[in-house]
Amino acid sequence: MPVIALVGNKGGAGKTTLCVNLATAFASKSPTVILDADPQQSSLQWRGIADENAIIDVYEANHDVNQAYHNIGNQYTNCLIDCPPSVHSEQMQQALRIADLAIIPVQPSPLDIWATVHVESEVEAARKDNPNLKALLLINQFETRTQLSKIMRRALAELSLPAAETQVKRRAVYRNSFLEGRTVHDFGKRGAQASEEIHQLIQEMENHL
Ligand SMILES: Nc1ncnc2c1ncn2[C@@H]1O[C@H](COP(=O)(O)OP(=O)(O)OP(=O)(O)O)[C@@H](O)[C@H]1O
Ligand SMILES: [Mg+2]
Known part of the structure; x- marks a missing residue:
């Protein structure tokens, strides 16, 4: 079972948003679970308002990620771990030790890039x-027109970890879908471009797994 950890050292980078949207895309093909290792429990909150028939299981994992991982047994094909925004957290330390792939969302901002240097050393x-x-570093909330977004790729090249080719754009549908416990994949035309970029990211991730 591939284990994918969403990690970072900066609040609000998009870990939970990406975790839920990636997980639901995986779940449309094979059984998928989210371990919510963040004491904020945002993935669990999302699951709480999701439709009863939502195809994804979310479990609390913030007290002991290893234990939660062992508890899920072997019934899932994919496991995603939503981590708290600190490299010093025990949860992220544990997640990095059971993961096959760490996805590190970074917003187009110098503060986010500087904070990411610490993630590199933890990896x-x-x-x-x-x-x-x-x-894999992943540019999230990319805005085509802003100068910072334009120089982002060059800035990330200064770090030693590779950056995904796929960039996740800043789109209202990522926020709106969450409100209803849904994802961009359930939003028809309004979510189509977002859904497409998430699937593109999955293809890229699969090359690293
Ligand atoms: N690509 C995107 N387009 C638009 N809004 C986004 C995008 N990604 C994330 N957001 C919004 O940015 C905010 C932070 O996202 P999210 O909660 O997923 O980050 P996080 O890294 O999990 O934060 P925390 O570190 O607090 O757990 C949320 O309001 C979310 O809706
Ligand atoms: Mg979060």
Whole structure:
């Protein structure tokens, strides 16, 4: 079972948004679970307002990520872990040691890039225990017209971890869908471009798994 951890050192980078949208795309093909390792419990809150028939299970994992991971057994094909926004958190440390792939969303802002330097060193440290850990930086909330978005790729190239080709744009549908416990994949035409970029990201992730 591939384990994908959504990690970062900055609040609001988009970990939960991406976790839920990636997980529902995976779940349309095979059984998928989210372990919510963030004490804020945002993924669990989303699941709480989601339709009873939502195709995804979300479990609390903020007290002990390893235990939660062992508790889910082998009934799922994909497991995503939504982490708190700090490299010093025990939850993120644990998640990086069981993950196959860490996705690190970064917003187009110098503050976010600076904070990401610390994630790099944590990934390096985790590789001592988990040598097969892969990691991908991901530009989230990309805005075509802003100068910062334009220089973002060059700025990320200064870091040692690779950046995904796919960029996730800033789109209202990512916010609106959450309100209803849904995802961009349930929003027909309004969510089509967002859904397409999430599927493109999954294809790219699969090349790293
Ligand atoms: N691509 C996007 N387009 C528009 N809004 C987005 C996008 N990604 C995230 N957001 C919004 O940005 C805010 C922060 O996103 P989210 O809660 O997913 O980040 P997070 O990294 O999980 O935050 P935290 O560190 O607090 O857990 C939310 O309001 C979310 O709706
Ligand atoms: Mg979150």
